[in-house]
């Protein structure tokens with residue numbers, strides 16, 4: 001488990017992380033989301049002790065990262081996919097890492113296979129595609145067989161097959177009871193991989209929710225119905241908690257009743273329908289709405305900086 005308590009990080013007069021509190025639970029994949037500059041990388045750096053909090057605390061399996069005797073076996077992370085010497089092979093890179101952390105050689109072969117790198121393991125990492133580089137970064141994160149895996153933008157730049165691979169890998173790790181956290185600035189992509197979401201903007205917590213709840217909330221915008229008898233349908237559906245608006249002579253948008261119930265009532269009373277569509281907001285739109293103020297703040301800051 002990762003436990004973040006009132007975590008704050010200031011760089012001069014800029015507050016990158018602002019009193020953030022959340023936990024990342026084992027047995028599920030948690031998506032850590034926020035627009036660019038929201039403070040995701042800064043938070044992740046503090047989790048693994050690469051940055052010191054200005055105030056607040058963060059523990060990894062109950063202890064500060066640097067208090068663990070073998071941190072790589074507690075939490076494996078991918079923060080900089082390209083932190084590999086370009087002249088080294090994937091095999092040499094992983095072997096060196098394993099050696100300096102007392103990890104047995106056979107684990108190198110295991111993670112190479114797990115990451116699908118067997119055929120390129122002895123090629124120079126400098127010649128790797130972005131996707132191969134990401135796979136190597138993930139292989140390194142898994143080297144210590146850690147209980148916690150934390151990946152910064154692991155699907156950034158991956159093709160659909162690569163995204164599917166990451167998804168299968170991470171849900172497999174979560175199913176084994178591990179704690180899995182991944183950051184992204186793309187909601188739709190994250191919703192496919194994660195079970196839980198922690199959303200931040202301007203360094204502050206905006207949402208801590210399940211993906212299901214977020215999707216449900218994003219989808220609740222009524223049902224569009226088309227009928228040749230709009231007045232009869234309107235009378236049938238009217239009642240407490242139901243709001244009906246007309247969009248054209250034959251189209252209604254019904255809020256407060258699901259499409260199944262509308263269809264059943266119309267059929268029962270012989271009202272012909274030729275469209276019955278639940279209105280959905282795309283996840284990306286819902287995410288943008290949630291983080292809008294945070295983004296506006298960012299662009300205002302950028303505008304102020306430009307003006308100065």
Ligand SMILES: Nc1ncnc2c1ncn2[C@@H]1O[C@H](COP(=O)(O)OP(=O)(O)OP(=O)(O)O)[C@@H](O)[C@H]1O
Nearest residue numbers: 011014016034035036037038039040041042043185
């Ligand atoms: N070393 C630093 N010195 C000064 N400011 C910093 C430093 N690191 C980050 N920041 C600022 O802190 C804020 C948060 O940055 P951070 O990189 O954590 O955001 P992010 O959510 O990871 O963004 P992205 O999705 O673009 O990676 C930004 O405004 C950034 O400019």
